[in-house]
Amino acid sequence: MWSAFIAVVRRDLGLALGSGGGAGLGVVFFLSVVTVVPFAVGPDLVLLARIGPAILWIGALLASLIGLERLFAGDVEDGSLDALSLSALPLELTAAAKGLAHWIATGLPLVVAAPALALMLNLDGRAMGAVMLTLLVGTPAVTFLGLIGAAFAGAFRRGGLLIAVLVIPLAIPVLIFAVSATTAAVTGPVPFGTPFRVLLGLALFALVLGPVAAAAALRGARG
Amino acid sequence: MTVADKVALIGEKLSCRRGFKLLFQGLDLEAAGGRALVVVGPNGAGKSSLLRILAGLLSATAGQVRLAGGATECALAEQIHYLGHADAVKGALSVAANLGFWRAVLGPTGLGVEEALEEVGLGGLGRLPASVLSAGQMRRLAIARLLVSRRTVWVLDEPTTALDVAAQARFAAFGRAHLAAGGILIAATHAPLDLGETDELRLGPGGAYGVEGTLAPPGADAGYWAGEEL
Numbered sequence: 380m381w382s383a384f385i386a387v388v389r390r391d392l393g394l395a396l397g398s399g400g401g402a403g404l405g406v407v408f409f410l411s412v413v414t415v416v417p418f419a420v421g422p423d424l425v426l427l428a429r430i431g432p433a434i435l436w437i438g439a440l441l442a443s444l445i446g447l448e449r450l451f452a453g454d455v456e457d458g459s460l461d462a463l464s465l466s467a468l469p470l471e472l473t474a475a476a477k478g479l480a481h482w483i484a485t486g487l488p489l490v491v492a493a494p495a496l497a498l499m500l501n502l503d504g505r506a507m508g509a510v511m512l513t514l515l516v517g518t519p520a521v522t523f524l525g526l527i528g529a530a531f532a533g534a535f536r537r538g539g540l541l542i543a544v545l546v547i548p549l550a551i552p553v554l555i556f557a558v559s560a561t562t563a564a565v566t567g568p569v570p571f572g573t574p575f576r577v578l579l580g581l582a583l584f585a586l587v588l589g590p591v592a593a594a595a596a597l598r599g600a601r602g
Numbered sequence: 603m604t605v606a607d608k609v610a611l612i613g614e615k616l617s618c619r620r621g622f623k624l625l626f627q628g629l630d631l632e633a634a635g636g637r638a639l640v641v642v643g644p645n646g647a648g649k650s651s652l653l654r655i656l657a658g659l660l661s662a663t664a665g666q667v668r669l670a671g672g673a674t675e676c677a678l679a680e681q682i683h684y685l686g687h688a689d690a691v692k693g694a695l696s697v698a699a700n701l702g703f704w705r706a707v708l709g710p711t712g713l714g715v716e717e718a719l720e721e722v723g724l725g726g727l728g729r730l731p732a733s734v735l736s737a738g739q740m741r742r743l744a745i746a747r748l749l750v751s752r753r754t755v756w757v758l759d760e761p762t763t764a765l766d767v768a769a770q771a772r773f774a775a776f777g778r779a780h781l782a783a784g785g786i787l788i789a790a791t792h793a794p795l796d797l798g799e800t801d802e803l804r805l806g807p808g809g810a811y812g813v814e815g816t817l818a819p820p821g822a823d824a825g826y827w828a829g830e831e832l
């Protein structure tokens with residue numbers, strides 16, 4: 380069963396990183412959001428440093444949604460999902476494998492790119508580290524919650540904005556605790572660990588809920 | 603193949619409603635190992651829906667599907683190959699990567715990737731991206747999926763679409779070998795498949811008819827069973 384799980388992860392990674400996979404698109408979008416903000420709010424370095432973590436997180440959240448609408452749609456259209464349903468791998472784990480591959484291809488690059496973008500927002504080392512850590516924990520949560528929207532988009536052949544409408548409300552708690560953890564690390568008075576532990580909990584919750592709900596949506600659409 | 607003598611895929615009182623249209627009702631069928639069951643009927647008669655129900659990809663409005671005999675330790679889904687209209691081929695991956703993926707996911711119990719490609723007449727094309735294959739070659743690649751993982755039940759929806767005459771003959775040979783090994787083969791088709799002795803199930807507006815069959819006789823409440831031998 381685990382060889383099938385690894386096979387799904389490897390295939391989806393290959394598809395995402397290969398030509399036309401669009402894995403780099405998220406980072407480019409992230410970059411453009413973060414670049415535009417200083418132009419909009421002006422060259423106030425103190426203000427930028429204060430709202431910087433929030434901007435990085437909004438950029439990362441929106442960038443995480445890119446590509447989700449095709450995550451299951453491709454497999455539904457070309458019949459791969461039918462064949463995948465007949466493997467020893469339960470549909471929940473298939474969804475989890477696809478989510479993991481999608482996060483490695485699109486979420487992890489956001490975490491890696493964050494420090495470079497943090498420089499543009501005048502974040503100091505401490506804030507930079509906190510943003511990276513929250514992104515490392517929070518982006519998998521967003522991706523796995525996004526599996527739910529991706530499954531709906533794939534199952535009902537509706538893409539585009541449906542994903543954002545479905546997923547962003549679910550991701551709001553992640554955003555709240557990620558940004559408050561970063562703020563706590565920089566200014567206090569709450570210790571970093573308090574909101575960060577809630578974020579960890581939310582991430583674990585999403586890792587379980589996302590694949591189960593996505594599989595239920597895919598099964599429901601087929602019935 | 604380790605198939606018990608008495609392996610059979612049995613559908614009991616199957617009904618299927620798509621939208622407002624009742625496709626079939628109270629349909630009993632039995633596809634026994636070693637003997638192909640061919641589902642025929644005009645377009646829209648419910649052939650594909652029936653096959654998807656048998657493969658467990660669609661839930662029947664009523665009735666159930668079970669496998670008698672066979673490997674009881676595996677779930678039913680893990681003993682079924684379903685070949686639908688779509689080929690489940692990713693154009694961005696190479697031919698061998700596509701087949702290798704299905705071999706890993708469905709269980710590497712059959713031929714190796716190279717051997718299977720050789721069998722379906724795609725030998726030497728393994729490194730090409732699958733997007734350059736023709737429709738018939740894509741179909742051959744999909745058929746190779748049946749060979750890389752050994753499974754008792756083959757559910758095939760229009761398996762020979764886009765295949766040339768030679769490839770159709772070769773496909774029929776795979777089917778006969780599968781049947782000779784005691785496997786179950788259920789196919790929906792418009793074109794005749796050279797599978798040796800077959801049972802025929804005819805779906806149509808007038809109902810479902812079994813021909814020459816291991817098909818169960820019509821039950822008392824089998825609404826759409828016409829029950830006449832063709």
